[in-house]
Amino acid sequence: MEQKAIYELLAGKIGAAALGFNDEGVESYAEVAPEKIAEAALFLRDEEQLGFNQLMCLSGIDWDGFDENGKGKSVAILGYSADGKPETSDRVGEGDLGVAYSLYSHEKKHKFTMRVRVSRERAVVPTVIDVWSTAGWHEREAWDLLGIRFEGHPDLRRMLLEEDWVGHPLRKDYQMPGQWEQVPLEGKDMTASPFTPTSTPTTGPTPGAEG
Amino acid sequence: MEILTDLIRSWFGPDKMSDQAVFITVASTMATIMFIVMALCALIFTWAERKVAGFIQSRYGPMRTGRWHGWAQAVADMLKILGKEDIIPAEANRFFFSFAPILVLLGSLLAWAAIPWSPGFVSADLDLGLFYIFAVSSLVIVGLLMAGWSSNNKWALYGAARGAAQMISYEIPLALACIPVVMYTGSLNTTDIVIAQQGGMLNWFVFRNPFLFVAFIMYFIASIAETNRGPFDMPETESELVAGYHTEYTGMRFAFFFLSEYANLFLVSLIAAMVFLGGWWAPIPGLDFAPALTFIIKGVLMVLLNMWVRWTLPRVRVDQLMHLCWKVMIPISLICVVGAGIWMMLSGQAGA
Amino acid sequence: MATEETKMNSGWADQDQVPGIKSELMELNMGPQHPATHGVLRLLLETDGEIVYKVTPVLGYLHRCAEKIAEGINYKQWVIYTDRFDYLAPMCCNHAYVTAVEKLMDVEVPERAEHLRVVAAELSRIASHLIALATFGLDMGAWTPLLYCFREREVILDLLERIAGGRMLYNYMVPGGVRYDVPDERWVSDVLEFITMLETKKIKDYNQLLSYNKIFIGRLGNVAVISKQDAFDYGCTGPVLRGSGVKFDCRKDDPYSVYHKFDFDVPVGMGEMGTVGDCWDRYMVRVREIEEACKIVRQALDSLPGGSCQAIELKKPVKVPAGAAYSRTESAKGEMGHYIISDGGQTPFRNKVRSPSFCNLQVIEKVGVGQMVSDLVAFVGSLDIVLGEIDR
Numbered sequence: 001m002e003q004k005a006i007y008e009l010l011a012g013k014i015g016a017a018a019l020g021f022n023d024e025g026v027e028s029y030a031e032v033a034p035e036k037i038a039e040a041a042l043f044l045r046d047e048e049q050l051g052f053n054q055l056m057c058l059s060g061i062d063w064d065g066f067d068e069n070g071k072g073k074s075v076a077i078l079g080y081s082a083d084g085k086p087e088t089s090d091r092v093g094e095g096d097l098g099v100a101y102s103l104y105s106h107e108k109k110h111k112f113t114m115r116v117r118v119s120r121e122r123a124v125v126p127t128v129i130d131v132w133s134t135a136g137w138h139e140r141e142a143w144d145l146l147g148i149r150f151e152g153h154p155d156l157r158r159m160l161l162e163e164d165w166v167g168h169p170l171r172k173d174y175q176m177p178g179q180w181e182q183v184p185l186e187g188k189d190m191t192a193s194p195f196t197p198t199s200t201p202t203t204g205p206t207p208g209a210e211g
Numbered sequence: 212m213e214i215l216t217d218l219i220r221s222w223f224g225p226d227k228m229s230d231q232a233v234f235i236t237v238a239s240t241m242a243t244i245m246f247i248v249m250a251l252c253a254l255i256f257t258w259a260e261r262k263v264a265g266f267i268q269s270r271y272g273p274m275r276t277g278r279w280h281g282w283a284q285a286v287a288d289m290l291k292i293l294g295k296e297d298i299i300p301a302e303a304n305r306f307f308f309s310f311a312p313i314l315v316l317l318g319s320l321l322a323w324a325a326i327p328w329s330p331g332f333v334s335a336d337l338d339l340g341l342f343y344i345f346a347v348s349s350l351v352i353v354g355l356l357m358a359g360w361s362s363n364n365k366w367a368l369y370g371a372a373r374g375a376a377q378m379i380s381y382e383i384p385l386a387l388a389c390i391p392v393v394m395y396t397g398s399l400n401t402t403d404i405v406i407a408q409q410g411g412m413l414n415w416f417v418f419r420n421p422f423l424f425v426a427f428i429m430y431f432i433a434s435i436a437e438t439n440r441g442p443f444d445m446p447e448t449e450s451e452l453v454a455g456y457h458t459e460y461t462g463m464r465f466a467f468f469f470l471s472e473y474a475n476l477f478l479v480s481l482i483a484a485m486v487f488l489g490g491w492w493a494p495i496p497g498l499d500f501a502p503a504l505t506f507i508i509k510g511v512l513m514v515l516l517n518m519w520v521r522w523t524l525p526r527v528r529v530d531q532l533m534h535l536c537w538k539v540m541i542p543i544s545l546i547c548v549v550g551a552g553i554w555m556m557l558s559g560q561a562g563a
Numbered sequence: 564m565a566t567e568e569t570k571m572n573s574g575w576a577d578q579d580q581v582p583g584i585k586s587e588l589m590e591l592n593m594g595p596q597h598p599a600t601h602g603v604l605r606l607l608l609e610t611d612g613e614i615v616y617k618v619t620p621v622l623g624y625l626h627r628c629a630e631k632i633a634e635g636i637n638y639k640q641w642v643i644y645t646d647r648f649d650y651l652a653p654m655c656c657n658h659a660y661v662t663a664v665e666k667l668m669d670v671e672v673p674e675r676a677e678h679l680r681v682v683a684a685e686l687s688r689i690a691s692h693l694i695a696l697a698t699f700g701l702d703m704g705a706w707t708p709l710l711y712c713f714r715e716r717e718v719i720l721d722l723l724e725r726i727a728g729g730r731m732l733y734n735y736m737v738p739g740g741v742r743y744d745v746p747d748e749r750w751v752s753d754v755l756e757f758i759t760m761l762e763t764k765k766i767k768d769y770n771q772l773l774s775y776n777k778i779f780i781g782r783l784g785n786v787a788v789i790s791k792q793d794a795f796d797y798g799c800t801g802p803v804l805r806g807s808g809v810k811f812d813c814r815k816d817d818p819y820s821v822y823h824k825f826d827f828d829v830p831v832g833m834g835e836m837g838t839v840g841d842c843w844d845r846y847m848v849r850v851r852e853i854e855e856a857c858k859i860v861r862q863a864l865d866s867l868p869g870g871s872c873q874a875i876e877l878k879k880p881v882k883v884p885a886g887a888a889y890s891r892t893e894s895a896k897g898e899m900g901h902y903i904i905s906d907g908g909q910t911p912f913r914n915k916v917r918s919p920s921f922c923n924l925q926v927i928e929k930v931g932v933g934q935m936v937s938d939l940v941a942f943v944g945s946l947d948i949v950l951g952e953i954d955r
Binding site: 527 | 591597613704710773925
């Protein structure tokens with residue numbers, strides 16, 4: 001089925017919560033209001049003509065500093081000073097967070113992509129774990145790395161990082177802590193090209209090394 | 212035994228020593244010899260196991276240490292393991308933890324006393340020899356449970372529980388398989404059992420009648436389980452239980468378990484040779500010039516068979532293992548006992 | 564409280580009724596250092612004796628945050644990170660990533676490069692499946708197949724070393740083509756010779772030694788059955804999905820690269836030794852996939868076209884127009900997907916990796932319940948996970 005037709009079916013179901021359809025890029029996608037995402041997901045799975053029984057991928061996105069021209073790159077850590085302290089930009093993140101759902105139907109052999117956007121201050125999206133169980137771990141991962149809270153998730157713990165880690169690394173304004181549980185974390189300057197040698201050392205001495 | 216007694220008496224003069232002193236000297240000499248033989252065969256079999264495994268798996272196995280096919284590898288490993296730190300986990304029960312390896316080793320060592328190596332050469336010529344062997348080798352189970360429980364490690368506990376269940380269960384078909392032979396011999400004395408098989412291959416118990424042949428196969432399967440080797444290596448199951456009951460053991464204590472495993476392996480193979488394969492008698496009458504050597508060769512062949520099985524088959528699951536024992540092997544062994552009895556009656560051998 | 568429910572249903576709670584005896588489930592840590600978890604996976608089990616009542620996988624011991632790194636380095640530089648996802652089949656991961664980038668770039672890749680990619684990826688797939696058979700046999704206590712499979716894998720590593728320069732981590736494919744052409748004509752004939760040997764002799768050996776062994780079948784038949792419904796629900800892909808009887812393969816159903824040109828079958832589990840979707844089915848799908856991969860390699864090499872194998876000059880940085888796309892390929896473990904958002908620069912704005920093992924492993928939370936500890940080992944082995952791509 002054509003993506004546009006799928007979108008129209010979906011819009012017929014959730015009404016104003018279907019915010020728009022974009023087919024300009026390589027892959028078209030539908031913008032859906034976050035409150036209605038669980039309902040939309042259930043509809044997409046159970047509607048006979050659609051039958052999206054596989055959630056291929058659920059990606060959390062931080063839209064902070066996104067600019068179509070490739071100029072708005074935002075990296076929180078600018079570099080490292082001589083004593084190993086990270087130089088940060090102090091920039092507080094702005095822009096929305098988002099989630100993209102890539103769906104596939106094994107019976108009908110068609111794909112569909114939905115996106116939701118939530119504000120940084122209230123990054124809450126209803127869970128779709130009741131629709132596709134595979135969302136369970138994907139959502140935990142998105143919470144872990146991007147700090148998007150999935151409402152109704154029965155087990156929203158950190159997935160890949162330690163339970164007591166602070167912050168969500170995939171956010172664009174994330175600043176790597178200098179140490180974690182007394183373990184110094186030696187950061188590497190990711191903005192510099194690895195092929196040109198820099199005069200300043202990328203990693204400073206570890207704290208307490210002189211003593 | 213008598214030879215040794217005479218030797219000692221002639222050394223020290225006929226009247227210098229009391230009978231008790233002679234007995235103690237002889238017994239301790241025999242025990243030392245047995246222990247050395249056991250340690251040596253464990254050493255040789257670890258090397259042999261690696262070479263057999265290598266042969267089966269299209270590789271070489273140890274090749275470097277000691278030049279010729281890595282013969283010194285086992286020695287080097289043993290030296291290394293003796294030099295390892297002896298670690299006792301903090302929360303372990305220290306007494307049982309240290310005592311368990313000794314008990315395991317004791318269980319397999321004691322049983323060696325009743326093995327008849329050649330005519331007249333048996334450490335303890337007991338009337339209940341076979342019974343004694345099965346009785347003392349059960350000590351291993353106690354040691355195994357102790358080791359697993361006292362380690363304070365859940366995997367070790369699993370290994371011990373599995374191992375105890377398995378070994379207790381498989382003692383039954385193991386012993387049942389030997390009963391037809393005891394019926395034929397009319398004696399539990401190990402020397403008598405061997406003597407009854409004199410006169411060439413066809414007089415060996417394994418070929419006496421079809422029921423005895425089946426009993427031999429039952430014995431072989433049960434003996435693999437009894438020595439905790441693949442495909443019945445439940446107490447260890449490397450891929451499931453890490454290392455089973457000896458997960459927490461290091462150095463010397465681990466060496467004891469290791470030693471006991473190989474000693475047990477050789478022991479059950481020797482029993483098979485003794486009970487079913489004619490003991491020290493050569494396959495053709497008249498070739499009995501080296502009885503002890505014949506006996507050992509038979510035992511080694513059984514060990515190699517055991518290794519072949521281990522490196523070929525995957526492992527069974529613990530419930531399948533128990534199913535095999537209680538629902539398949541014990542009934543078949545019982546049928547063998549009854550069948551062999553009927554066969555004896557019909558062929559007029561009863562009461563021989 | 565799933566545990567409470569399973570306790571009640573299985574009669575486990577009866578033991579609590581015995582006066583004076585209080586029983587509780589035992590917590591058991593399987594991993595992160597455990598021989599059967601294929602890496603640094605940790606399974607937190609709640610067991611009653613041999614029966615498992617709850618499985619909680621704990622991940623992240625191998626986490627490198629490769630997705631964050633992707634945002635800092637350019638498209639070409641990140642190829643080496645894909646090598647380290649599924650380190651048993653790095654070519655498949657290379658292929659997945661470059662396919663995703665090329666989808667956004669809309670670049671035409673030379674036929675020769677596509678053929679070489681297919682050959683490399685299929686050889687990698689064979690290597691990965693050989694490891695799967697080997698370690699699965701090891702989990703089941705069969706040591707010998709391990710050595711046999713590694714022997715054959717060694718040949719593949721040698722062949723790939725000759726074309727890519729590395730033995731395990733190749734960094735062979737780049738957006739727009741492959742880094743190196745075939746080293747010499749002998750390489751092609753050597754690959755063909757190896758494929759023929761594998762097809763005619765070795766797979767027969769494995770089947771005799773392991774696949775149709777009675778103990779092996781007894782361990783795997785009817786064990787840890789993943790139903791079709793569960794497989795869809797948990798997003799299982801690859802051999803795990805096909806083991807459950809679903810004839811789905813990205814190479815056939817969502818063709819990429821030049822797979823549409825080749826003739827091959829998609830083996831599915833048929834429940835020959837028990838129920839459809841049991842461990843044996845998943846295992847056997849892999850064995851049969853080796854044969855299919857051999858077919859593909861032969862066809863790809865027989866029809867190897869001439870010409871260049873790079874569409875973009877190797878030293879030129881890749882610029883990807885703004886946009887977002889999810890692209891998926893069939894890696895050795897299943898559907899390897901990349902959701903790349905580009906803002907038109909030299910580095911991706913967001914690169915989400917959907918790794919097959921990550922989704923396949925999740926099903927253990929449901930299917931693992933009620934199994935014996937030994938069966939759980941078989942189950943984890945039959946899922947054929949690689950922690951490198953789970954933790955990323």
